[in-house]
Structure formats: structure tokens, C-alpha cells
Amino acid sequence: MAVVLFGLTLLLFVLLKTMPGDPARIMAGLGATPESIEVLRHRLGLYDPLYVQYWRLISGLVNGQLQAMTYHKPVWTVIVERLPATVELGVAAVILALFVSIPAGLLSAIYRNSPLDYGVTTAALMGISIPVFWFALMLMLVFGVILHILPVSGRGATLFGWSFLTVDGLRHLIIPSVALSSVLMALNARLTRASMLEVMRQEYINTARAKGLRERVVLIKHAFRNALPPVVTNIGLQVGTIFAGAVLTETTTAWPGIGRLIYDSILRRDQSVVFGLALFMGACYMISYLIVDLLYAYIDPRITYD
């Protein structure tokens, strides 16, 4: 993981150094004189060797001193300020997705090859095919513009930095989280179905049926319990999907989270925020991967890590 993290910083650094445009000019603003830009260049260390610049970037990120170029705050402060919005959006989307997709996948596996199964699998394929931003636009159109039930954009009132604690904030949360959860619903419904079908092929299901258990007990206690863990742990592997979806949903619905932040920072050419955020997303992904690996070992005693 350390190797991958190091490689990621290197990749991002190389990419950022190829970015056209002079960071000093952007930081100095429009009315800056050439002399002041030159001074700023020296202060930013743009004339230093590349490895010095790389080291400064990394150490600045680690000790929290790296300044955002356009926000006049340290990078971490900017990210942490925006983080709760994305966390609650992501968590709401995941919860919503699980509540819909697990029963759907379960039913579609139990009633395999029935109209219900075809409906669920088709809907799931549809869900994968829907661009989240378009889904968000449609929700805004129907519930915001036509029906006037829900607010179309923004985060609404917040309490302690969280919007799900207020009624207004909760209302604002609905459209983005439903949009973001659409793709998660589809993925997890397919996964639940596949996992359930896999379990139902096992010998112990036959055994359970043979010893005369009621079908409901077989399905719920023997099959479903064993089919669930892979589905839940897989949420951890969908962190990347959630981040990518968050960039699109947050930009569409003006939700002020880190997805919106990375988009804005790319537009403003704020290299340090882009670097910090991309690294942050990568680290989140790797950590969740690690957690999933450990969880597997915890859930399934047959797996051991030396």
C-alpha cells in the first residue's frame, strides 16, 4: 500500500507539473505587476529543482502547512470544511442503496426467472446505464421545477456543519443522495442476486431442505445470512464509484462537498488543492480496500493473513 501511495503522489506530481499556466500568476491575481509575480515565483519555489518541489509538497501535506493557492487557507482546512457534506451525501446514498437493493436482489434470486426477476435485473442494468448527473437533473426538474416539493440546489440550513440534523437540510439532501444512490442500488442489487444464487447452489442448502426446514427458514437463516457479507463488504470497494458520482452530483446540485471542490479547484487551477484532494480520495480508496480485506478475514474464518 505504501508503494501504491508513493506511486500515486508521483503520478499526481508529474501530472501537475505538466499543467499549463503559471501558478504564481494565478495566485497574484489580475492586476499584478511582472515584478510581484516574479517575487511570488521565488517565494513559491518554482525555480527549485523538481525533487525539492516534490518534497515540499509532500511534507507540506503531511504537516498541514501547505497553503491552498486561491483560498488563502491551508489545504487541509479547505478539505475538512467541505468533507462533512460529502460524507453525509455518501452515507445517505449508501444507506438508501442498501435498503432498496438488498431486498430487490434477494427477491430476484429467490424467484429466479420470474417476471419479478426480469424486472429487477432489467432495472439494475438500467441503473448502471443512467448517468448520475442526468438523473439528478431529472429529479430537480420533476420535484423542484414542476412539482415544487423539494429545493433544487444547495445544502440548506446546517447544524454543527451537518445538514441532516435540520429539516431544511434533510430536504436538500434528498435529491443528491437519491441521484448518487441510483448507480449503487443497481450495482448492489446485481451483487446481492449473484451472491444469493451462489449460496443457494451450496450443499448445505440442500441439507437444510432435506432435514425438513421450512423454505422461509432455509432462505433467510441459511442462504441470506451467508449471502449478505460479500455484499456489505463490497460497499468498501465502491468508494471510488461514490467519489466519482459525488463529483457529478455535487456539481449538478450545487452541493458544497469535496466533489464540487475538486471541480472548482480544477477550474481555478489551484494545484495544491487538486493534489491534496486527489491524494485524499486515493488514500480513502486504499484504506477502505484494506478494511474490506481485514473484514473478509474476520467474517470468514477460513481466510487467514500471515
Add this chain to the structure above:
Amino acid sequence: MISNKKNAFLRDYLLSLLLPGLGHIVRGWWRKGLLFWLFLAAMCGTLYLAVLRGRLAWLAGPSEYWFSTTMLFLFFAILWLWAFFDLRRSIRASDEKSFVQGYWQIVSRRFSKDPKGLVGLGIIAIVCYVAIFAPFFAHGNALKMDLVNFLAPPSAQHPLGLDNFGRDVLDRIIFGSRVALGIGGVATLLNMLFGGFLGLIGGYFRGVPDAVIMRILEIVNSIPFLVLVLLIVSLWGAGITTLIVVLGIFGLGPARIIRSEVLSVREEDYILAARAVGAPTLRIILRHVLPNAIASLLVVTTMTIGVNIIVVAGLSFLGFGVRPPIPSWGAMLQQAQEFMRSAWWMAVYPGLCIIITVFGFNILGDSLRDVLDPRLK
């Protein structure tokens, strides 16, 4: 008696040359014959539209007219030849009374019985057809502005309405299909070549190359694909070529799947046998590993096209994909966002097109996965 039979064959062949599908129908294969007639009707309709709109041009006029005209006549030629040779093959096959079936015969029979795959193939065929003959189907062209009637709602003249510059939404959708399929298709080709190369090397040679390749994959995969592409495209400047190259190189999803497929194939006995008789590595890879991994390659390709179309739409939506005057579904949605309150038609239809197209690829991939698996009978 024999000469009679031969004459009958000759008659069917002549009928088939006269009108594709007629020979099939006379022989009683009416489903296939009607399918040929359907194709023929669609192409005649396209020809009619082209003549009606005066866009049937060759070596004169805009180059996109030539392209579509050439393709149309090529399609006619292909249809005629295809009907003829298909009839000949079918007649010979029915004569031989052979019951041995190859893998691809089993696959094609199973595929023709799978409604999912047929629906997907149908959708993709229609979208491709529209993309190829876009200038014939479009009313005007995708760039013509009507600055008096801008934001006009759907009407008989403009079935899907006008956008904020007074451009016909339907025309832009029709031309947008070229962008979506073109970028999605070429990027996927690059994905398969590049990712396939990496996956093949990693899976076949294992050891150090595999470790290096896997680390690279992990690094690239750790950032969400959309964010990575967004970052790179914003650095290198948006545009169709950049988009294709970036998607093609950094879309390493297929590499992982191909690697795992190659890993399992290389353990098979026939690979061992090939190695034992001293076949060179390149030959083993080309003749034994690749053909046996083709099933999952096909599935991955189909699914990847869908993914790429969605990513391109997302990038264009964020303003980093296809540049505005060129019609693309994602960029149309970006414009639509500003006019949500006044012009819903700008937002609804391009999105529907993205969904339908991507759904076509996904459902085809899903069906291919079932159909190509030799273990499922």
C-alpha cells in the same frame, strides 16, 4: 432428377440476387428472409430521405455527405452479397445433414434465442445506423441557428424543440451519436489493445512484470476514473483526440480482467502440451491463449464501450469533454442545466439517448456473458 434439383438451386440463387431474402423465403426460411427485407426497407427509406433532402452527393458537396453516400451504397452491396452467400451456405448445410456443431454455431444459436442480447444488438445497430447516416436523418444540420425562435418547445417542425441558440435538438442528438460512438468505440479499442497487452504480459509471464503491472494498475485505479480523466483532460486541454487518448491509456479496467482470464487459461493442459512440443511463446499466446480468452474479451469490450460513453458524457457535462459547437449528448446536458426552468426538452432527450445507448451495450454484454460460457448448456 439431379438436374431438376440443380435447377431449383439455381432458381433460388437467382431469386436471391434479384431481391435479397427472396431465396430464403422461397426455401421456407421466412424469418431470415423477412429480416433481409427489413434491412432492405430501412436502407431504401434512408435512400429516399437522402434524395428528398438532396444530400446524396459524391465527390461534390460536404465530405460528410460523401461518407454517408458511400456507406449507403456499400451497405446495399453488402446486403446483396450477404443474402446470396448466406443462402448458399444454408442450402449446403441443409444438404449435408451434419449434426456436429462448432463452438460458434452453438453460441450463435443460443444468442438468437436470448431476447436480452437481441434487444441490445438491435439498439446498438439502430444507434450505429443513425450515426453513420446522420446527415440523411437530420433535418438541417447540427450547427444551424435560429435566433428568432430559440428555446421553442417541441413542434411538428422540430419534434424535440430548439435549444438556447435555436438549434434543433433532434438534429444535435442525431449528430451527437457520432461523437458518442466514435469516442466510445475508439477509446475502447485502445483500452483493449493497451490493457490487453498489459494483462497478457502480466498474466502469462507472472513474476516481476506482473508485480510491476499490478502496482501500476493499483495506482491508477486508486483515484476514481472520472476524477483522474477530468484532471488530465483539464491539464492537456479538452478535445476529441485528447479525450480518446486519455480514456484509452488510463482506462485500465480491462487489463485486470484479461490478466485474470489469462492466468486461468495458462494453467490448462493444452498450454502445457504446446510448451512441451516446443512452440515459441508468441505462438502460444496468439494461437492458444488469446482464442481461449476471446469470450471474456468480447464481454469486456462491450461493457467498456458503455462505460466510456458514460464517462465522456460526464466529462462533457462538466465542460472538459467535447468542445461546445460540436454536438455531444453530455455537452447538450450542460447547456440544458441553465435552462431547466424554461426548456425541459433540452435536458430530457439527450439523457434518454445516453441511457438507451449505454443500456444497449450493457444488456448485450450481459447476454454475451451467458451465451459465450461453454459450461452453461
